[in-house]
Amino acid sequence: MPRGWLLPVLCVLGFVFLYAPILSLVIFSFNASQLVTVWGGFSTRWYGELIRDTQILGAAWISLQVAFFSATIAVALGTLAAFVLMRFGRFRTRALLTGMVTAPLVMPEVITGLSLLLLFVSMEQLVGWPAGRGMTTVTIAHVTFCMAFVAVVVQSRLAGMDNSLEEAAMDLGARPVRVFFDITLPVIAPALIAGWLLAFTLSLDDLVIASFVTGPGASTLPMVIFSKVRLGVSPVVNALATIIILVVAIGVAIATWQMHRRMKETRRD
Amino acid sequence: MAALIERVAPLRWTAALLQRLGLHGRGLVVAVPVLWLLVFFLVPFLVVAKISLSEAMIARPPYAPLFEWDGWRLNVVMNLENFRYLWTDRLYINAYFFSIQVAFISATVALLIGYPMAYFIARSPEPRRTFLLMMVILPFWTSFLLRVYAWQGFLRSNGVINNTLISLGIIDTPIQMLQTNFAVYLGIVYTYLPFMILPLFANLVKLEESLLEASADLGGRPMATFFYVTLPLSLPGIVGGFMLVFIPAIGEFVIPELLGGPDTLMIGRVLWNEFFSNRDWPVASAVAIAMLVAVVVPIMILRSFQARLTEEK
Numbered sequence: 246m247p248r249g250w251l252l253p254v255l256c257v258l259g260f261v262f263l264y265a266p267i268l269s270l271v272i273f274s275f276n277a278s279q280l281v282t283v284w285g286g287f288s289t290r291w292y293g294e295l296i297r298d299t300q301i302l303g304a305a306w307i308s309l310q311v312a313f314f315s316a317t318i319a320v321a322l323g324t325l326a327a328f329v330l331m332r333f334g335r336f337r338t339r340a341l342l343t344g345m346v347t348a349p350l351v352m353p354e355v356i357t358g359l360s361l362l363l364l365f366v367s368m369e370q371l372v373g374w375p376a377g378r379g380m381t382t383v384t385i386a387h388v389t390f391c392m393a394f395v396a397v398v399v400q401s402r403l404a405g406m407d408n409s410l411e412e413a414a415m416d417l418g419a420r421p422v423r424v425f426f427d428i429t430l431p432v433i434a435p436a437l438i439a440g441w442l443l444a445f446t447l448s449l450d451d452l453v454i455a456s457f458v459t460g461p462g463a464s465t466l467p468m469v470i471f472s473k474v475r476l477g478v479s480p481v482v483n484a485l486a487t488i489i490i491l492v493v494a495i496g497v498a499i500a501t502w503q504m505h506r507r508m509k510e511t512r513r514d
Numbered sequence: 515m516a517a518l519i520e521r522v523a524p525l526r527w528t529a530a531l532l533q534r535l536g537l538h539g540r541g542l543v544v545a546v547p548v549l550w551l552l553v554f555f556l557v558p559f560l561v562v563a564k565i566s567l568s569e570a571m572i573a574r575p576p577y578a579p580l581f582e583w584d585g586w587r588l589n590v591v592m593n594l595e596n597f598r599y600l601w602t603d604r605l606y607i608n609a610y611f612f613s614i615q616v617a618f619i620s621a622t623v624a625l626l627i628g629y630p631m632a633y634f635i636a637r638s639p640e641p642r643r644t645f646l647l648m649m650v651i652l653p654f655w656t657s658f659l660l661r662v663y664a665w666q667g668f669l670r671s672n673g674v675i676n677n678t679l680i681s682l683g684i685i686d687t688p689i690q691m692l693q694t695n696f697a698v699y700l701g702i703v704y705t706y707l708p709f710m711i712l713p714l715f716a717n718l719v720k721l722e723e724s725l726l727e728a729s730a731d732l733g734g735r736p737m738a739t740f741f742y743v744t745l746p747l748s749l750p751g752i753v754g755g756f757m758l759v760f761i762p763a764i765g766e767f768v769i770p771e772l773l774g775g776p777d778t779l780m781i782g783r784v785l786w787n788e789f790f791s792n793r794d795w796p797v798a799s800a801v802a803i804a805m806l807v808a809v810v811v812p813i814m815i816l817r818s819f820q821a822r823l824t825e826e827k
Binding site: 252253255256259260262263264265266267269270273283322323325326328329333336338341342345346347348349351352353354355356359360361363364366367370385386388389392421446449450452453456457467470471474475478482485486489490493494496497498501504505 | 539540541543544546547548550551552554555556557558559561562565575627628630631633634635641644645646648649650651652653655656657658659660661663664665666667668670672674677704707708761762764765767768771772782785786789790795798799802805806809810813814817
């Protein structure tokens, strides 16, 4: 690749492409005018309307709850799946589990959503559970597709982990359960945190699967945003977007700074 | 833990029962994720397959049962009409090929934009490298839906781009950009660009500087070094990034719905409309099964091929 001015210019243009739309969302959230694209002076009016918008706030609360529970359960199940695949050698259902852990990663969301909805409907007919659909069914659906992502993250961490630690503990007479909780879990903890954050974000962001499997009274935040956006632009959505971007930017900046500091420390050692 | 199970009677009985079923120790640990995925991932596809063979009717749920007991006679009614309908109505075949076309072109464009960026970031000194990488990852953590919404504001007739061009005197009347196929390509390239950059970066950052120097010492011009050394070595990164954009783009629903026109029919959007607008559950299920066979199965094969390629490296 040629050196000189071309590469930096292409890179800057790429970042302009990535950030220009986000920047315009933020700028127009402070627009006094109802029209999102015509500047009518600075105002925080839309933030005031956002605080009074009970539909958005209610949906946000539902989404946060679903994301919290989905991420937590997905981390437990995904870690278990990754551990079994990496440490158990051969077992009867190995090929089946490998397939079922990787398939959700390539499955189009519309198929996952439809198939889970039809499952819930059939189960309700046959065994009476789940009675109707709502937060529980959305959480189950999110756990199922998030645990695949968690399993991938944890698997790569387990692959990079030094086996001898676990073997030493076994040689010293620790039972497998004890080895897992005292040795393996603390070592892979960063992957669990990363997996949890990934699952939380995926769940919070999902529109398609939730639309299929939810029921009355349990609209998630993406569903409410989608219905507002479909009707045309809405400055309240810009205000909401600005708050989300701010929270995420602070979070990512802190995480990067921490990572950078830790890298410096390990280099000094 | 073991002592606790011994002491409490119901726990002891449960443990004994599980042992009888062959579910103890390892088996029990394996069973938890396997059972979850069986019930909530594999069985649902059997249900979809079943309903794709039934007939639509006005009821709750809106399809006719496949099996019916008539006294001591089991009646099985399998209706293949849904699949014949998918095959004969051009809409579905066109949507399928259009989805593949959109995904392929978008992934190619994302590669052309993402490669120079990934290369530049990988060759940057610290701390600039970490900072730039953070800038690539950051949009990924913000809402996907809101980023697509941002493009609506950019592309509409009274949007940012048209307003700028008119005020600069370059055009007189706004250009129709929203609700076109162009907007769909743009939206997909935009949202999936980080997925292209990250695997490319991970690959290019491992590239040995000494190889480039050796090529230069032997008289290779920068362009020759790039095409004979860098590009072949980064092939696994290119394939990885391409797949990460191509695969989710095929089944995309939100982007064609919000940025495309009413005739921008991609297969994910067709399934959605079949289900939510037409409320035809059997046809929606048939679309899902067809998609599974024509999209997901080839992708799984391609991925195992790709895994073998990276293993050989």
